[in-house]
Amino acid sequence: MFKLDGMDVKESARPASRATKSRHKSYGSGGDEQDGVQVVNWDQQAIKSAEGLSKNKDFRSAAVYAEVKLAEALNKRTLEKKLNGEDDTEGNPDMYRTAFCIHLLGELVGLSGPFGKVLHTIREEVCKAIYSEYYAAQKEDLIFEQQTFFSALEHVEAEKEELLGEKEQFRQILEERVEEIDKIHGNIKDLAKSLAQERQEKQELQEKLEKTESELKNRTGEFRLCVDDLKQARQALIRTSDDLKELRSRNTEKSKQLQSLTQEVAALRKELDSVAREKDQIQIATAGSASKKELDMAKQTIEELEAKVTKLSGADSIQAARSLTPRPDWNKLKPFQADQESQNVEPPPKTDGSTRSLAQEVVTRLKKSIGELDLAQRDLKHLRQRNRNALSLLNSDPDPSAFAATVLEQMQLSSKAAEGKASEEEKDAAQLLPSVLGALSELSQGSVTGSKKEHIFEPFGVDGNIPRFLRHTRKLTFTLPSKAETRALVSEIWSAKDEYDGLRTRSSTLMEYTFAHFLERFGSNTDMIAEEGYKLFLSLHCYSSDGDVLMFKRVLYGEISEECHFDFECLMAALMQEIQGTLKDQDQATIPKADLHSVLGSFFPHMDKTAVGQMKEALDLEQGGKDEVEYMLLFDAEEGDGEEDGNRGAFLDAVKRQYLQDVASYSGRLKAELAKVEQDDNGFAKLGDIKRIISSFDERKTLDDVYMYLARGAHLNSVADVKFYEDLGEEVEISEFVRNLSSKLVRPSEYYVMGAGGGAGDDSGGSGGGGTFMTEPELA
Incomplete structure (x- = not known):
């Protein structure tokens, strides 16, 4: 609907062009069509209002008819x-009445x-005075109709009243706006x-x-x-804090070891004192022959006497006792110079004056004294070696x-020589190197299993760059243990180390615990510790071709972290799951070989296909080509002994060796990449550069x-600290x-x-090896 000259008109009823009748048109005509637009004039309105009224034929008098019809029309409209x-x-x-x-x-x-x-002329003029042009109709069924001026x-x-009301509203709004403008002007002045x-x-x-800028520049x-x-x-x-923490953590253990070693040193010193007293007694018994000079003189005299005795015993004209045979100068020999009364030493035996008997007696006693002195010197040397070995264990x-x-490096030098x-x-x-390196180079698995050869070699020594369980100075002789015995010892050390570390605030390295393990087994017997260590x-x-032995060796020498041992156990548990x-x-005890091969391929998605193929070959070798695999036997760490189970453990060993190879390769390549990071002259690099290296x-x-990884390497306490120092450009x-x-x-x-089947009970969802505790590095 829309308003046109105060009337409501439907949108659909609006004509294309507004058509109006001329004022010169006769007003006596009825409805009309102008250019297809319906219009209604006053005559049609009058006819409509006269519908149903009396007709002219019903009346004889025109005056009565007109009066009755006018009354009916007016009453009807009312x-x-x-x-x-x-x-x-x-x-x-x-x-309508009009x-x-x-x-x-x-x-x-x-x-x-x-x-x-x-009257017709009057009616025309009255119509012109009363009726306007065509306006929009008031009803919806008409488009245009004539209206009277009073209606308009x-x-x-x-509309005037509405406009007056709007005018008053606008006046009030204007006053409000004027007040606001005044306020704005006041605000402008204040501003x-x-x-x-x-x-x-x-x-x-x-x-x-x-x-301030000038001061800032300064x-x-x-x-x-x-x-x-x-x-x-x-x-x-x-660095100082790390050293202090390490020293504090080792203080308790070192104090215990120091106490035990101090007791051992005290015992060795007592034994050394006793040996020294025996030495003094031997020197007294041998008439002061402990001096090297006097010993040399005594040996020379013995040789001269032996020559004379031999000469005298072969002569036929030798005389009996008390002959004029020349005697030795006793003051020069001084065999019994010690104070006999104060030392309670037996007086020299009496002789019959025979030069031959006296010489033989002197030679015999001197030989006995020299033998006892050599034995005492050897014991003293042995005690000094034991003392040196014990003191070296304190480092x-x-x-x-x-x-x-x-x-x-030493093995390469020895092989090159x-x-x-x-x-x-x-x-x-190379000639100065210990002989243990030669034994290390010559040993091989075939020769050891074929013979029980005893190995004799010199150890590395007692320097500080040698592990404590290998510090020794005397030659060692032993038979190398078998492969099964070595695996049992490795397993024993792993198990005992877990209990050992559980009782301490700081975890020890595998090299440190190996010495502690042997020390607990053999006590202060350094010879047994060194023998078992070598x-x-x-x-x-x-x-080293065995997986368990290889893992122990690489952890012992620091090639990989000790956590690899636990991580591999988690890996095998996940594979079984x-x-x-x-x-x-x-309750099914077997699995088809094809399904197991499929599990291996999906379980190690990023592993080299050749390595996965080697695992499958080891699996076929262990199972003997069976189509149904007893999967529980694959995780049995015990090796087979007989012909039927001689290949047992081949699959587990292949997985472990491949795991160690991948971990060692990954660690080595990562270290090589970190060495390429941009560094200053002092070897410092920014955390942001290291972060980009690891991410790429x-x-x-x-x-x-x-x-x-950054938190562990930079020795920071949390990831937030890493981000903070990274933003500061920390090096x-x-x-x-x-x-x-x-x-x-x-x-x-x-x-x-x-996968979804095996990892249903894992918090990490479908990736048991991707983001769990097995891969997240612990903070320092």
Whole structure:
């Protein structure tokens, strides 16, 4: 609907162009069509209002007819307005009644005779005065109709009242806006004053800023120097704190060891004192022959006497006793110079004066004294060696990786000298090496299992760069243990170490605990500790093709972290869970070989296909080509002894050797990449650069894992500390970072992945090896 000249009109009823009748048109015509648009004039309105009224034929008198019809029309319109609820105030004109009156006047024109033309003209003029042009209809069924001027005036008056009301509203709004404008003007004045003050303050602050900038330039150099000093001090504090923690953690253990070794040293000193007293007695018994000079003189005299005795015993003209045979000068020999009364020594035996008998007696006693003195010197030397070995055990174990590098370098030098490819200096250095390196190079698994040869060699010595369980000076002789005995010893040390570390606040290294294990078994017997230590040392190199022995060896020498031992146990538990997840029946003891091969392929998705193929070959070798695999036997660590189970453990050993190879390779490549990071002259690199190296090296590693690697290497307490120091551009020493990082587990991310069946009970969902405690590096 829309309003047109105060009337409501439907949108669909709006014409294309508004058409109006001319004022010169005759008003006596009925409805009309103008250019296809329906219009209604007053005559049609009058006819409509006269519907149902009396007809002319019903009356004989025209005057009566006109009077009755006029009354009916007026009464009818009054009733319609009441029914419609319209205003019917008396005296107000009505559009339909007016139209009926004009219509009735037209009928009377035809009955007026000679006055008809005059009345017709009057009617036309009255119509022009009363009716306007065509306006929009008030009803929806009509488009345009003629309306009276008073009707239009009513609409205008109504609109006038509405406009007056709107005018009053606009006046009130205008007054409010004027008040707001006044307020705004007041605010503008206040703001102008504030702006002037702020400009003055800005100028003052600008002057202060220039002064501050000048002071800042002067302090920048000092600040940079302070930052460098602070970084160095922080690094020194961290290192000192680490050393202090390590010393405090070792204090209890060292005190116990020191106490036991002190007791042992005291016992050795008592034994040394007793030997010294025996030595003194022997010297007294041998008439002061303990002096080297006197001993040499005595030996020379014995040789002369033996020559004379031989000469005398072969002569036929020798005389009896008391002959004029020349006697030795007793004052020069002085065999019994000691004070006999104070020392309670037996007086020299009496002789019959025979030179031969006396010489034989002197020779016999001197030989006995010299033998006892040599024995005492050997015992003293042995005690000194034991004392030296015991004192060497007070020093801590060396860095495992440094010891392994030293042994490897010495073995290469020894092999080079044996092949004749060494220089003169290298040959001289090779001759000084201990013979244990030769035994280490010659040993092989085939020769050991074929014979029970006794090995005799010199140990490494007692220097501080030698592990404590290998510190010894005397030659050792023993038979190398078998492979089964070596595996049993390795398993025993692993189990005992878990209990040992559980009772202490600080976990010991495998090299430190190996000595503690032997010390607990053999007490202060350093010879047995060294013998068992060298048996283990040579066996680890001899049986390194075995997975368990190889893992122990690499952890002992610091090539991989000790956590690899626990991580591999978790890996095998996850593999068993994955296999059991594919079984249809929980009590099923076998699995088809094809299904097991499929499990291996999906469990190690990122492993080299050749390595997975080797695991499958080991599986076929252990199971003897069976189609149904008894999977529980695959996780039995015991090796077979007979012909039927001689290949038992081949699959487990293949998985372990491949795991160790992957971990060692990953760790070595990561260290090589970290060595390429941009460093300053002191070997320091920024945490941000190290972070980019680790992230680009292993794309599967999450950002949280990278931050935890940084926290471990930089020796920070949390990931938040790493982010804080990274934003500050903190630098760390790259060699110390690598050493701290290698102290815990370092291996590829998502090394194994558990499927939906096997990982249903795992908190990590479908990736049992990707983001659990087995891969997250612990904080330092």
